[in-house]
Amino acid sequence: MSVYLLCLVLFCVGLYCILRKRNVIKIIVGVVIAEYAVNLFLALVAYRFEGRAPIFSPDQKILNMVDALPQALVLTAIVISLATTALLVGIAMRIYEKYGTFDITKIKELKG
Amino acid sequence: MSKEHESGMSVIVKTITRLTVGLIFLFGIYILVHGHVSPGGGFAGGVIIALSFVHLMLAYGKEVSFKKLPRAVVHFFESFGALMFLGIALLGFTSGYFFINFISKGQPFKLFSAGIIPLCNIAISLKVGAGLFAIFLALVLLKFEAEKRK
Amino acid sequence: MNPASQLIPLFVVIPLSGAFLIALMGKKLKWLPDFTGTFLTLVLFILSLVAIKPTDLYHTLVYSVGAWKPPIGISLVQDGLTVLMLVVVNLVVFCIALYSINYMERFTSKWKFYTLFFLMLAGMNGVIVTGDLFNLYVFLEIASVASFALVAFGTERHELEAAFKYAVMSSVGSLFVLLGIAMLYGYTGTLNMADMSVVLVHKGEGKLIAMISVFFIMGFGLKAALVPFHSWLPDAHPSAPAPISAMLSGVLIKALGVYTLCRIFFNVIGITPAILSVFMFMGALSMVVGVFLAIGQWDMKRLLAYHSISQIGYVILGIGLGTPLGILGGLFHLFNHSVFKSLLFLNSGAVEYSTGTRDLQEMGGLSQKMPVTSGTSLIASMSIAGVPPFNGFWSKLLIIIAAVQAGRYGYAFWAVLASILTLASFMKVMKYAFYGSLREKWASVIEVPVFMKLAMVILAFFCVAGGLLLVPSVQGVFLQQAQAVLVEGLQYGSRALGVIGSG
Incomplete structure (x- = not known):
């Protein structure tokens, strides 16, 4: 149980980072941390007590494997988060080019 | 010193890179073609293949890397991989279902088995490898542009 | 297998193939993006109209991708609500593609615009037709990532700022959705939406379900821009080029927000x-x-x-x-x-x-x-x-x-x-x-x-x-079909699974 709670704590660290940090890059890092927390949670959902890696090979019996499906889901989620992160970093670099700063309190022209 | 040593990192890095980059590339292909019998597959293989080119670019600078793999080729492979994957999925309609595994499955744990899965792995690795390298290129070139303007 | 259900995968295949064809050849052939943009969206609109009739006859059509029977494989489900959304999305998208022919002349690299446009369309159509919860998340993210890039398309100051805000908030929303999906998977042990609703009916209400509901309301509510989560919308929608603003406001927030909220709360979790x-x-x-x-x-x-x-x-x-x-x-x-x-x-x-x-x-x-x-x-x-x-x-x-x-x-x-x-x-x-x-x-x-x-x-x-x-006769085949899906609620599960059993 404590592992799940730690996972939740990691997620909250990510959210805190997104909400409180002013630096654009730190916000992106926050998004990445939160994404990792969710991926970790998915992998934890798959865990069986004393299970082994779900690899099917000719010389082993299928006994007490952990659930393989969430691991495939984690891979997909990682690919998606890669795309999001790459796009965010690209936007951040362009923002730096235009505004000359990474501070979001100074990047605030849209209001109302 | 030859011309290719003018940009990029030091000689040590370049020598090591020259020795290892081919191995990394081959390892990527190994992971890729054994995707259906062991852990790995299209995504992991594609990432390793892309990393070999990233490695080349970091050590030798962008000119050498572009000579090996021009940007147009990267973009071509990216779209081509996706279209190939879609094409394999669409060929399933010939057997009645979208995405059906229409090639004979063969024996388990052999290299030539599992029907369309190795083909899908190849398509995915093309897409992922080219895509990842294109992301890297886009970010690097953005930096170069910004530096040039200064 | 019902022959009418053969059309369902095309709603995802056509836009995807359009996107990658344009990415492959759009740079060389100048006429290709405009032509494929208009032609394929017109085809999709006609297909969505064609789908009305069989849905009226059979109520629920299920297509199992790769011939994997549900609940193992990914299934695509077409019922009244799906058809309503498909018609809405493809009608609006067709008009927008027509409009973009002239409007997007002002921007360079029109082919990039059309590639992203088709990816976003594939994402939206995918969200609508899919019957698998994780697949829904994947399509949701395809549509979202394409829309982030489209908001930033002009790469001017305001567009970048709006796109960054939108991208960060939307990613957080997606994370809540993914967290909810992970918990739901842990609770039910399945990802197929129909199977999940059947399992949930047997298991009954639990505290975990309440927590999952909150996550989904936060995640999808953010995509739908409901009020506590709306602050990205007034920045992101005006900053995009006009056809994309129309698409974001017209269909994206509905396909990604309202449709998913309805589908999950009425048909899967139970209202x-x-x-x-x-x-x-x-x-x-x-x-x-x-x-x-x-x-x-x-x-x-x-x-x-x-x-x-x-x-x-x-x-x-x-x-x-x-x-x-x-x-x-x-x-x-x-x-x-x-x-x-x-x-x-x-x-x-x-x-x-x-x-x-x-x-x-x-x-x-x-x-x-x-x-x-x-x-x-x-x-x-x-x-x-x-x-x-x-x-x-x-x-x-x-x-x-x-x-x-x-x-x-x-x-x-x-x-x-x-x-x-x-x-x-x-x-x-x-x-x-x-x-x-x-x-x-x-x-x-x-x-x-x-x-x-x-x-x-x-x-x-x-x-x-x-x-x-x-008008009653039109309403009966179109709107009431969609209404019936939501009113029936949890019968969705047994229907979508039962169709397979009967052939």
Whole structure:
């Protein structure tokens, strides 16, 4: 149980980072941390007590494997988060080019 | 010193890179073609293949890397991989279902088995490898542009 | 296997192939992006119309991808709600593709625009047809990532800022959705939505389900821009190029937000009075807050964006009433809103195309120079404000009647008030932008090119004729099918699984 709670704590660290940090890059890092927390949670959902890696090979019996499906889901989620992160970093670099700063309190022209 | 040593990192890095980059590339292909019998597959293989080119670019600078793999080729492979994957999925309609595994499955744990899965792995690795390298290129070139303007 | 269900995968395959074909060859062949953009979206629109008939006959069609029987493989499900959404999305997207032919001339690299456009369309269609919860998340992210890139398409200061804000908030929303999906998987041990609803019925209510519901309301509510989570929308929607604003406001927030909320809460988790009251409260709040914020705006697209929040509030309020009439009104308003809001965004794009400004105070008297734009804009404004006989009137009327019948007089009052305020703010738009005296600097303004006019006229036609969808014979095959899916609720599970059993 404590592992799940730690996972939740990691997620909250990510959210805190997104909400409180002013630096654009730190916000992106926050998004990445939160994404990792969710991926970790998915992998934890798959865990069986004393299970082994779900690899099917000719010389082993299928006994007490952990659930393989969430691991495939984690891979997909990682690919998606890669795309999001790459796009965010690209936007951040362009923002730096235009505004000359990474501070979001100074990047605030849209209001109302 | 030859011309290719003018940009990029030091000689040590370049020598090591020259020795290892081919191995990394081959390892990527190994992971890729054994995707259906062991852990790995299209995504992991594609990432390793892309990393070999990233490695080349970091050590030798962008000119050498572009000579090996021009940007147009990267973009071509990216779209081509996706279209190939879609094409394999669409060929399933010939057997009645979208995405059906229409090639004979063969024996388990052999290299030539599992029907369309190795083909899908190849398509995915093309897409992922080219895509990842294109992301890297886009970010690097953005930096170069910004530096040039200064 | 029903032969009619063979068409379902095409809704995802066609846009994806369009996207990658354009990415492959669009740079060389200049005519290809425009041609494929219009042609493929037209094909998709026709396919979505074709799908109405078999859905009326068989009620639920299931396609199992790769011949893997559910609940193991990914299944694609087509029922009334799916068809309604498909028609809405593909109709609007077809008009927008037509419009983009001329409008996107101003930007370089049109092929990139079309690639992203088709990826976004593939994502939306995928979200709508899929019957697998994780697959839904994947398509949701495809559509979202494409939309982030499209918001930043101009790469100017404001666009980048808006895109960054949108991307961060939307990623957080997706994370909540993924967390909810992970918990639901851990609880039920399946990802197929139909199977999941069957399992959940057996397991009954639990504390975990309440927590998952909260995650889903946060995640999908953020995508739908309901009021506590709306702050990205007024920045992101105006910053994109006009066709994309139309697409984001017209269909994206509905396919990714409203549709998913309905599908998951009504058909998978099972609706409870508590969730319904949350829907109603958030809907009414969005409705009122959105319209109050809209009145003060002088930027035309920003004003329209705030109205999107307000109108989504109507949809959610109608659906949240939970009565058959309320759901019908909500779904009908969803259709109407996508038509008139995309038309209004296209109009604002046309004005910007001709005059180069979005500030209402700088415009004036444009109706003399741009008769088609101002005419269609008048129709759309009357629709959104709920003036009879345009389509917006009928759906708002249904929602208000349903609210009164359900005894929710307070919500009915707020709905009427928001409607009046909407009328006021659109009178402002019409007065400042199109009527009044023509300013001297606009003397040389000309009407927009032919494809833009054509797209606006088609949408205006649907604004006028939209009310006909309530005629009983038409309503029976189209709107009531969608309504039935939501009213039946958890029967979705046994139906979608049962279809497989019977062949």
